[in-house]
Amino acid sequence: MFTHWLKVYSVPFAISIAGVGIHAGPASAGVCELADGNRDTGWSITFDDAQVSNCVFTGNPGDGRNKGTLSLTLRVVDQTPIPIQFVEETAPAEDSFGLRITWNVTLDNQFQLLRGIRGEAFDDSPKLDDDDNEFVADEHPGFAHFHQDGTFNPGPFPGAPDCDCESRRDFRVRGEEAGSFPASTTGTVSGIGVHQIEERGQQRNFTVKVEPLRAEVAPNANQ
Numbered sequence: 681m682f683t684h685w686l687k688v689y690s691v692p693f694a695i696s697i698a699g700v701g702i703h704a705g706p707a708s709a710g711v712c713e714l715a716d717g718n719r720d721t722g723w724s725i726t727f728d729d730a731q732v733s734n735c736v737f738t739g740n741p742g743d744g745r746n747k748g749t750l751s752l753t754l755r756v757v758d759q760t761p762i763p764i765q766f767v768e769e770t771a772p773a774e775d776s777f778g779l780r781i782t783w784n785v786t787l788d789n790q791f792q793l794l795r796g797i798r799g800e801a802f803d804d805s806p807k808l809d810d811d812d813n814e815f816v817a818d819e820h821p822g823f824a825h826f827h828q829d830g831t832f833n834p835g836p837f838p839g840a841p842d843c844d845c846e847s848r849r850d851f852r853v854r855g856e857e858a859g860s861f862p863a864s865t866t867g868t869v870s871g872i873g874v875h876q877i878e879e880r881g882q883q884r885n886f887t888v889k890v891e892p893l894r895a896e897v898a899p900n901a902n903q
Contacts, residue, residue, distance in 0.1 A: 714750060714781065715739065721747045722772070723779050726765045731755050734786070745777050746829070750874075753786040753866075754890055761800070761889035766824070766876065771883045777815045778878035782829045784870040785890065787836065787861070794861040796837050796854035796893040797869060801825060803849070803886040808879055815877050819847050824886035826851045827873030836860060836867025843872055852893075859895025 710729035714721040719739025727735075732752055739748035754762050766779065787797065801824040808822025816822040826845040834840035837855030845851030853869050861867055876884055 710735070712737065712752070714748070714779075716748070719747050721779055721781065722769055724767050724769060725750070725752075726767060727763070731762045732764060737781075745780050746873075747779065747781055749782045749784060751784040751786070753788055755788045756791045756794075756892045758791055759892060759894065761891040763887050763889045765885065765887045766874070767885050768876075768878070768883045771881050772878045774880050775813050775815060776878045777820075778884075779874070779876045781874050782831060782870075783872040783874050784831075784868055785872065786866060786868040787892070788866050789836075789861055789863050789892075791892060791894075792863050793859040793895040794836075794892050795857060795859045795895045796840060796852060798850060798852045798891045798893055799826065799845075799872070800850040800889050800891070801886055802889065803876070803884070805876075805882060805884040805886065806879075808877060813877055813879055820875065820877060821847055822877055823849065824874075824876045824884075824888075825849055827875060829871040829873040832871030833869070835869045836865070837869070845872065854893060857896040 710727045710732060712725050712735035714723045714737045716737055716739045718741040732754055734753040736751045737748055740746055803824040808816050810816045813822060825847055828843045828845055832843055834853050834855060837853050838860055839855040840853045843851045843853055851872055876886060
């Protein structure tokens with residue numbers, strides 16, 4: 681059961697939101713506002729609530745660039761990537777550094793032994809350059825991308841040195857090839873920075889798909 685911070689709308693309403701963009705993912709029944717009493721980012725996420733739950737956003741007060749922390753749980757039942765769509769609710773009136781949050785991902789592993797996860801951003805918005813938007817830079821490209829925040833922790837994937845993500849469209853958190861995260865357990869990867877620069881008059885929605893990475897299986901090993 682979702683509590684007051686999570687708005688769950690009817691499926692037709694959710695489909696109308698999730699249908700924006702080629703890579704929007706499946707029809708979704710869950711909507712979570714990225715806002716609280718400290719901060720309203722102007723964004724929300726939509727998802728399939730059979731796969732995603734426990735969405736909590738904790739805003740950072742003030743006007744700092746990192747607007748807060750998003751925590752949620754992904755239920756992993758197979759190797760199919762789990763999509764979460766980030767929706768900019770209103771096209772902005774002016775350019776800005778945009779959405780920048782820290783993402784903590786709790787994995788409910790109901791699949792098999794895992795060695796990591798991969799997240800990939802699908803962004804159909806026009807790619808910005810520094811002539812379009814003053815906030816675009818080498819370390820902050822003009823498309824949805826990821827950073828490693830100071831709170832990064834690989835959680836159930838010991839041996840993963842970082843998020844392999846800096847200023848790129850994807851991230852990978854990978855531990856030992858033999859795998860360290862067994863089925864029927866939970867664990868949290870924390871400190872993934874999610875960023876999308878905002879452009880005046882553009883609604884720059886994007887989708888992040890999170891894929892579980894199976895452990896390597898030795899030849900002739902029992903399946």
